Every structure is written in C-alpha cells, then in structure tokens.
Amino acid sequence: MQDRRYVFSWDLIGNLDIGRPNLGPMTRLEVYRLMQYAFRDVIERHCGTVKTDTIFYESGYLAGQEFYKQFFSHIKDFAVFISTVQATLKDMGVGILRVEKADMEQKSFVITVSEDLDCSGLPELNYEVCVYDEGFLAALLDSFTGEKFVVKEVDCWCTGDRTCRFTAEVVG
Amino acid sequence: MKVSASMPDKAPPPAGDAELAAEVVAYLNRILFDSLPAPTVPQRLEGVEGLLPLAMALSGMRLFAEQLATGDLSGELAVRGAFAGFFKMLQSNLRHVAWQASRVAQGDFSQRVDFMGDFSTAFNAMVQELDRTLTFLRASELKYRQLAITDSLTGLYNLRYFFTIAEKEFRRALRHRRPVAVIMLDIDNFKSINDRHGHAVGDTVLREFARVLGRSLRGADVLARYGGEEFIVLLPETGCDPAVAVAEKLKKGVEGCFIGLESGCLNITASFGVSCFEIFAGNRLPASDIMEQVVKRADQALYQSKNTGKNRVTFLAFDDPAADGLGFGASRKMRCAKS
Numbered sequence: 001m002q003d004r005r006y007v008f009s010w011d012l013i014g015n016l017d018i019g020r021p022n023l024g025p026m027t028r029l030e031v032y033r034l035m036q037y038a039f040r041d042v043i044e045r046h047c048g049t050v051k052t053d054t055i056f057y058e059s060g061y062l063a064g065q066e067f068y069k070q071f072f073s074h075i076k077d078f079a080v081f082i083s084t085v086q087a088t089l090k091d092m093g094v095g096i097l098r099v100e101k102a103d104m105e106q107k108s109f110v111i112t113v114s115e116d117l118d119c120s121g122l123p124e125l126n127y128e129v130c131v132y133d134e135g136f137l138a139a140l141l142d143s144f145t146g147e148k149f150v151v152k153e154v155d156c157w158c159t160g161d162r163t164c165r166f167t168a169e170v171v172g
Numbered sequence: 173m174k175v176s177a178s179m180p181d182k183a184p185p186p187a188g189d190a191e192l193a194a195e196v197v198a199y200l201n202r203i204l205f206d207s208l209p210a211p212t213v214p215q216r217l218e219g220v221e222g223l224l225p226l227a228m229a230l231s232g233m234r235l236f237a238e239q240l241a242t243g244d245l246s247g248e249l250a251v252r253g254a255f256a257g258f259f260k261m262l263q264s265n266l267r268h269v270a271w272q273a274s275r276v277a278q279g280d281f282s283q284r285v286d287f288m289g290d291f292s293t294a295f296n297a298m299v300q301e302l303d304r305t306l307t308f309l310r311a312s313e314l315k316y317r318q319l320a321i322t323d324s325l326t327g328l329y330n331l332r333y334f335f336t337i338a339e340k341e342f343r344r345a346l347r348h349r350r351p352v353a354v355i356m357l358d359i360d361n362f363k364s365i366n367d368r369h370g371h372a373v374g375d376t377v378l379r380e381f382a383r384v385l386g387r388s389l390r391g392a393d394v395l396a397r398y399g400g401e402e403f404i405v406l407l408p409e410t411g412c413d414p415a416v417a418v419a420e421k422l423k424k425g426v427e428g429c430f431i432g433l434e435s436g437c438l439n440i441t442a443s444f445g446v447s448c449f450e451i452f453a454g455n456r457l458p459a460s461d462i463m464e465q466v467v468k469r470a471d472q473a474l475y476q477s478k479n480t481g482k483n484r485v486t487f488l489a490f491d492d493p494a495a496d497g498l499g500f501g502a503s504r505k506m507r508c509a510k511s
Contacts, residue, residue: 079280096287100267112264114287124253155260160253162261 008062010070026093032117036132053131060132064139072144078104081144093117100165107147107170111137114163119156128156130164141168148172196220203230210234233259245270269295276302323397325375326382331404334396335463338406341394342459342466345408345449353415353448355405356470357385357422360441360482362401373433377440380431388425389418404467412448412487419444419485427483441483445474449490466490 006012016025044052071088075081086097094117100110114120118130130153138151148171155165195217203210210231213224229251236259239247245267249256265287272283272295281303285292321333329337338354345352359365359381366374378401385395385403394406405422407415423444430437447469449462457465473486480486 079275079278079282083282098264098268099271100264102271110267112268114261126252155257161257162254163257163264165260165264 008066010066029093029117036118056131057135057138060135060137061139062135063132064136065143067136068140068143072140075144078102078144085140089113095120095164107145107149109141109149109168111166111168112163113166116157116164119158119164122158124160125158127159128153128164129158130156130166133164134166137166137168145170192217192220196223199223200227200230203227203234229256232256236263240266279306281306326379326397328382328386328403329394329396331396331398334394334398334404334406337394338463338467339460341406341408342449342463346452346455346459346462349452350409351411351448351450352466353407353410353412353418353446354466354470355407355415355419355422356398356445356467356474357403357405357419357442358474358478359401360443360478365438365440369433369435369438373438376433377431377438380429381426381440381442384425384429385422388422393418404470407448410448411450412446412489415446415448416485416487419446423483423485443474443477443482444485445470445472445477446485446487447473447490451490462490 040052040056043055047055072081072084075084082097082099082102089095089097095113096115098112098114100112102109113130113133116130116133118133122129134151134153138149141147141149141151149168150171151166151168153164153166155161155163157164195214199211199214199217202208210227213227217223232249232251233256236247236249236256239245240259240263245263247263249260249263269285269288269291272285275283276299281299283299285295288295321329323330342352344350359377362374362377365377378397381401382395382397382403385405389395389405392408394408396404398404405418407418410418423442426440426442430439432438447466449466455462469488469490469492473488476486476488477484
C-alpha cells in the first residue's frame with residue numbers, strides 16, 4: 001500500500017513527560033474502552049465481524065511486537081521473560097498475567113489474564129472479545145521464541161468467566 | 173414448565189404442577205447435595221423445559237468441583253457464567269501456583285503468589301526460606317569444598333587435590349603429546365628456624381614462602397604444599413629447560429625474600445629438584461605411571477640439591493638410569509595422597 005501516513009514506530013507514543021507534565025501517563029480505563037469499542041463498531045460496520053476480528057488481531061500483534069522490542073528484547077531466560085512481562089503488564093494496568101502451563105518442548109502454553117484491560121467487567125455476551133489480546137500475546141511469544149504461535153481465547157469475562165484464558169500453540 | 177426463582181405475586185401452580193415442581197426440586201437437590209454421583213434426569217421430568225441443560229450444567233460443575241477438590245487440575249468445564257467462572261478461576265489459580273512451584277523447583281526463587289490469601293503468605297514465606305537456606309548451604313558447600321582442597325596454613329592446594337589435578341594434566345599431556353614438568357622444593361634449614369625462633373615464626377615463613385612462589389608462577393601452574401616445609405609445582409606445557417629456568421627464577425625470588433621479625437630480618441633459601449616428561453616416542457607407560465616417575469625424579473633431584481650444598485636447582489631426566497639408586501620419599505607420599 002502506498003501513501004501510508006501511520007507506519008507504526010514507538011515515536012508515535014510521544015514524549016509524555018513533555019506532553020503531559022500535569023496529567024502524566026495514566027488515563028481512565030473508560031476512555032480506552034470508549035476508543036476500542038468505538039473503533040470496533042465503526043470498523044465492523046465497514047468491514048463485517050470477521051474482518052474486524054482480523055484487524056484487531058493484527059493490531060494486537062503489531063502492538064505486541066513493538067511492546068516486546070521496547071521492554072523485553074534483552075531477555076534470554078523464559079522465567080525472567082514471564083516475570084518481567086507479568087510485572088510490566090501489572091504496573092501499566094493492562095492486566096494480571098499468569099501462566100497455567102508452559103511446555104517449552106511442545107511449544108504449548110496456557111496463559112490467563114485477569115482484570116483485563118479489554119473485557120473485565122463487560123456484560124456477558126456469549127462470545128469471547130479479547131481478539132486484540134490474542135494478537136498481542138502471540139507477538140510476545142513469537143518475538144521471544146522466534147517461532148510462530150497462534151493464540152486463541154478459550155475463556156473470557158464476556159462468556160461469564162472471571163479470568164480470560166488463552167491457549168498458545170506453535171504453528172506447524 | 174420453566175424452572176425459575178419463587179414468584180410470590182403469582183398464583184400457586186395447579187396440584188399437578190406443584191407435584192412436578194417438587195420432583196424437579198428434589199432432583200436438583202440430589203445433584204447438589206447427595207454424595208452419590210448425579211443421576212440422569214428422571215423420565216417423568218424430561219419434558220420440563222430447561223431442566224436438562226440446567227441439570228447438565230450443575231452436574232458438570234459438580235464433577236469439576238470434585239476434580240478440583242481431589243487435586244485434579246486437568247478438568248475442563250464447558251459451562252459458562254459466573255458460578256462456573258468462579259470454579260474456573262480457582263482452577264486457573266491452582267494451575268498457576270503449580271507452575272510457580274515448578275519454577276521454584278528449578279531454582280527460580282523470585283516466584284511470589286499474591287492471589288490466594290493465606291496460602292500466598294505461606295507460599296511466599298516458604299520460597300523465601302528456601303532461597304535463604306539454599307544460599308546459606310551453597311556458601312557453606314563452597315567454604316567446605318575450599319577447605320577440603322587447600323592447606324589451611326598457606327592457602328595453597330593440599331597434596332590430595334594436587335594429585336587430582338596432576339593426574340588430569342598428565343593424561344592431557346600424553347593425549348596431546350605435550351611436555352609437562354614438576355618442581356619439588358624444600359626450605360633450607362627450616363628445622364633450625366623453628367628451633368631458634370619458634371613455631372609461630374616458622375608458620376610465618378611458610379606463609380611468606382608460599383606467597384613468593386605463587387607470585388612467580390603462571391596461572392596455569394599448580395602449586396601445592398607437599399607437607400612440612402616441602403612444596404611441589406606442576407608446570408603444564410613446559411619442557412626440561414624452561415622448567416629449570418622456572419626453578420632458578422623461584423630460587424632467586426626466595427633468596428631475595430626477607431621476612432621481618434621483631435628481632436630483625438630473616439632471609440631464607442630453598443633447594444629445588446626438577447624433572448619433566450617430553451619424549452613420547454616409544455613410550456608405553458600410562459599417564460599415572462609417568463606422573464609417578466616424574467614426581468619421583470623431581471624428589472630425587474631435590475635430594476641431590478640438599479646433599480650438594482642446598483640453595484640450588486638440580487635436574488634429573490625422566491629416563492636417567494643413574495637416578496634409580498638415589499633416595500626419595502615422594503612416591504610413598506604420593507600414593508598416600510592418592511589413596
């Protein structure tokens with residue numbers, strides 16, 4: 001695609017010290033969800049549900065890649081990687097990440113995120129909504145292991161569960 | 173008929189419906205409260221709208237809870253909603269704790285739990301205590317290992333450890349056909365130093381002597397206290413002439429060493445014996461025999477230095493037949509150290 005204006009780089013996050021000397025880097029969660037679900041609504045109207053999910057997965061993936069480069073690319077040990085991701089996501093108010101299963105040989109993981117930024121507290125919807133998170137987690141795992149993972153949400157707050165659960169399996 | 177919460181504003185159901193409702197309640201009670209496994213829906217209640225999925229959901233949660241209660245965390249619960257969600261959250265927490273425990277077992281003591289109330293406190297205390305204990309044990313192990321291989325007075329390797337290293341070094345030398353040499357040395361007139369100045373001064377002399385030797389050797393050389401005032405040096409990758417040169421250098425270093433005493437300065441000297449193995453052609457001896465022979469020759473050379481005026485270096489070749497008649501004590505000591 002030509003004439004792109006917004007190829008992502010961390011610079012687009014901006015200098016928050018200069019830009020928000022009084023308000024700082026935090027904002028209300030409602031505002032984040034307002035933007036996310038407004039995007040989702042409009043994109044879905046334009047593209048349909050399936051395409052919207054694809055767009056959100058890929059957006060999460062891109063965000064995860066950049067997040068990894070910014071905070072975790074220096075880490076070599078898996079345990080350190082997980083504990084650093086946990087601490088970072090908690091500190092930034094993204095969610096409480098935990099590992100239920102980590103089979104490094106089979107490259108198979110089960111990860112949960114509680115108090116999730118995207119969904120915790122939403123009304124029950126009968127379907128999982130954390131597609132962006134799926135892409136985000138896939139990018140973190142891909143970036144760390146160098147392999148391609150597919151992440152699928154199997155339990156979600158929106159399906160009545162208290163914690164979002166994701167399976168991650170290596171492709172091929 | 174729909175199963176729903178009590179509806180006090182509405183009229184009671186007809187007698188037939190009341191009887192059916194009572195059977196539904198009794199059936200659901202059995203699922204929830206009986207110790208026996210949940211029964212299937214009685215034929216008479218099969219037509220009650222919504223009862224079958226409700227019964228299946230309750231039975232599923234009951235089975236799931238039972239698995240959790242017995243420590244089986246592998247269960248899967250297809251039921252959705254808040255009630256099932258709490259069970260799944262508990263399963264998720266327990267699975268994560270199990271993963272954290274496995275990390276602790278692999279030595280990752282940074283693991284902490286902050287989502288399981290009293291259990292978190294106990295788990296974290298246990299991990300911290302394990303970390304403390306293991307750190308202490310590792311430090312102790314290091315300390316005792318060091319004590320087991322060193323001579324407490326001089327801090328040099330002891331004889332047993334010297335031969336552990338020397339055996340490996342001789343095997344390596346034989347495998348790669350590289351030269352290896354041994355120097356044996358002994359402080360001259362040490363007994364008279366002890367007699368004249370006392371054992372405390374004797375100990376100071378030994379420590380200072382060890383320090384001077386250590387300062388003059390390469391990192392790859394192995395220096396050990398052989399016993400009493402005797403010391404031994406293993407020189408890997410060193411042929412006969414360089415080994416003699418090292419011994420001469422050590423001799424000069426000792427000569428230039430003045431040990432300060434309350435009554436003045438004490439100057440000491442030492443005698444040296446050198447041997448080496450560097451000719452591999454025609455050799456049929458194993459590394460251990462070669463090592464024994466080299467140490468024996470160095471000891472015999474030391475004996476010659478002692479008997480020919482002290483403060484000197486004597487070299488004896490590995491295959492010097494004339495040396496066999498000379499006295500030596502190293503081999504016997506070596507066998508003791510190795511046993």
